[in-house]
Structures are given as C-alpha cells and as structure tokens.
Amino acid sequence: MVLKIHGNKMSTCTNRVRTVCEELGVPYEIVPIDFSKGEHKAPEFTATQPFGQVPYLDDEGFKLFESRAMARYIALKYGGVGKLIPDPKDVQKTALFEQAASIELCNFDPYASGLARENIFKPMFGGKTDSAVVEELKTTLEGKLAAYDIILGKTKYLAGDEFTLADLFHLPYGALLEKQGIDYLVSGRWPNVTRWWKDIASRESWKKVTSA
Ligand SMILES: N[C@@H](CCC(=O)N[C@@H](CS)C(=O)NCC(=O)O)C(=O)O
Structure with missing residues (x-):
C-alpha cells in the first residue's frame, strides 16, 4: 500500500513532507483535506491529529503527525542508511x-x-x-x-x-x-x-x- 499523506498542496507542512518523498523516490498519495470545508477540524480528522492541522501520514495503518517527525520517519524507513538523516548509530x-x-x-x-x-x-x-x-x-x-x-x-x-x-x-x-x-x-x-x-x-x- 502506498504511503498516504492527509493534507493539501497549499499547506507548507504538507509540502515539507512531499519534498522528502520526492528526494527519496518514495511513492505517496495525497488524501486531500479541504480547509474551506473545515475538514481538518472534523472529528474523523482530529481523532488522528488532535490539533486539527495538516498533515498526517498513514503508512499501512501506522499514523503519525508533525511534519518534521514524519520526515524523519520516512527518511529512516525508506531512505537507506545516511540519506537526508545520519545513521542513528553515528x-x-x-x-x-x-x-x-x-x-x-x-x-x-x-x-x-x-x-x-x-x-x-x-x-x-x-x-x-x-x-x-x-x-x-x-x-x-x-x-x-x-x-x-x-x-x-x-x-x-x-x-x-x-x-x-x-x-x-x-x-x-x-x-x-x-x-x-x-x-x-x-x-x-x-x-x-x-x-x-x-x-x-x-x-x-x-x-x-x-x-x-
Ligand atoms: N507543527 C505542525 C504544524 C502544522 C500546521 O501548522 N499546519 C497548517 C498548514 S501548513 C494547518 O493545518 N493550518 C490550519 C490550522 O491550523 O487550522 C507540523 O509541522 O505538521
């Protein structure tokens, strides 16, 4: 299953995470969250991201929010040793x-x-x-x-x-x-x-x- 990023392309924090995926060639799909409809404040969204902010990721059921934490997770899981983030052993x-x-x-x-x-x-x-x-x-x-x-x-x-x-x-x-x-x-x-x-x-x- 491809990595799902719940967010939108006008969001700086979503674009931070998209850039990491592009750097590493990690396939991803944007699950669009429409600010104008308040979808980021809806209960089904805040159940995962209690602050009501995009993005969050869903990696085969593993859910994570905070764009910088997401970036570290993607780099460590999919990037190969030392790409974008040092080998944790160093x-x-x-x-x-x-x-x-x-x-x-x-x-x-x-x-x-x-x-x-x-x-x-x-x-x-x-x-x-x-x-x-x-x-x-x-x-x-x-x-x-x-x-x-x-x-x-x-x-x-x-x-x-x-x-x-x-x-x-x-x-x-x-x-x-x-x-x-x-x-x-x-x-x-x-x-x-x-x-x-x-x-x-x-x-x-x-x-x-x-x-x-
Ligand atoms: N520290 C969070 C910040 C998330 C954030 O500020 N998201 C903005 C879009 S870039 C948002 O959802 N704004 C709508 C709101 O706060 O209601 C992260 O890095 O993921």
Whole structure:
C-alpha cells in the first residue's frame, strides 16, 4: 500500500513532507483535506491529529503527525542508511543533525511562518496584517540570519557538508518569504545564506513539489 499523506498542496507542512518523498523516490498519495470545508477540524480528522492541522501520514495503518517527525520517519524507513538523516548509530553526526534541525525550528520557523501568517494567510482568510508585528518579526529574523551566515561560512549545509532534512525543512516557509517580497535569502546581504538557499531551493525535489 502506498504511503498516504492527509493534507493539501497549499499547506507548507504538507509540502515539507512531499519534498522528502520526492528526494527519496518514495511513492505517496495525497488524501486531500479541504480547509474551506473545515475538514481538518472534523472529528474523523482530529481523532488522528488532535490539533486539527495538516498533515498526517498513514503508512499501512501506522499514523503519525508533525511534519518534521514524519520526515524523519520516512527518511529512516525508506531512505537507506545516511540519506537526508545520519545513521542513528553515528551519535556525533546525529547530534549535529539534531542541532541543525533545532536551529530551523527555533530560529527560523517562528519568524518565517509568523511573517507568512501576517502577510499571506491573515489577508487570505479575511484578517488584517499587523504591520508592527511584521516589523518585529523581520528585525528578529535579520539577527537570526546573521548567525546562519556564520554557521554556513564554516560548512556547506547546516549540519555539515551534506544536505539533510535540517536544510530541507526551511524550504516551504523560505520560499514564502520571497513571495512576500522579503529578499533576505536571495539578496546576498548574508552571502553564505544566499549561497546555501540558492543551492537547496534549486533541488529537483522542491521544484517538483512547487510545480505540481
Ligand atoms: N507543527 C505542525 C504544524 C502544522 C500546521 O501548522 N499546519 C497548517 C498548514 S501548513 C494547518 O493545518 N493550518 C490550519 C490550522 O491550523 O487550522 C507540523 O509541522 O505538521
């Protein structure tokens, strides 16, 4: 049975998981969840994902939510040793990978997803952008990217010289920054960040996800 991803293609977190499948050539099927009908808040959905958010996966009856946990599961189960995630037996490499994954979760996602919420999702659903919040998020993200620039001046990718899930996790909200006209990842203001972003955003997996 093919891996089922309950979500939709407009969801950043669903696209994070789709990108992992594309990277590894893992066949999957999207089970569409329609936000406009509130399907993600329906009891049959929240029975599996109690927070009422997409995506979750169903792998022959094994159900899992949280896109980053799903990504780790898919890489470890289907990727082969060391692809996108280190071999768990290599404790130091795994620790460096987890450090990089935490960097994304703590130092990038709150600000990049916050900006997408203010500038894209709020207006899309009838809300109003709070410009003071936008300015605060932008200022904080600028400081974070200055630190990214130091890290990426030492290694090609966030966890070392190999592309891992920690880099991939940035793609959906990173791409939305550009859509808002926030050029932080592409402007060259932080040269190592721009070199890294251009590299990861040009991967075939991501191009496929964003074109289909
Ligand atoms: N931490 C969760 C976040 C999931 C999430 O925020 N999903 C969004 C779409 S990308 C959603 O379902 N939003 C609708 C809502 O929160 O009501 C993950 O990574 O899976």
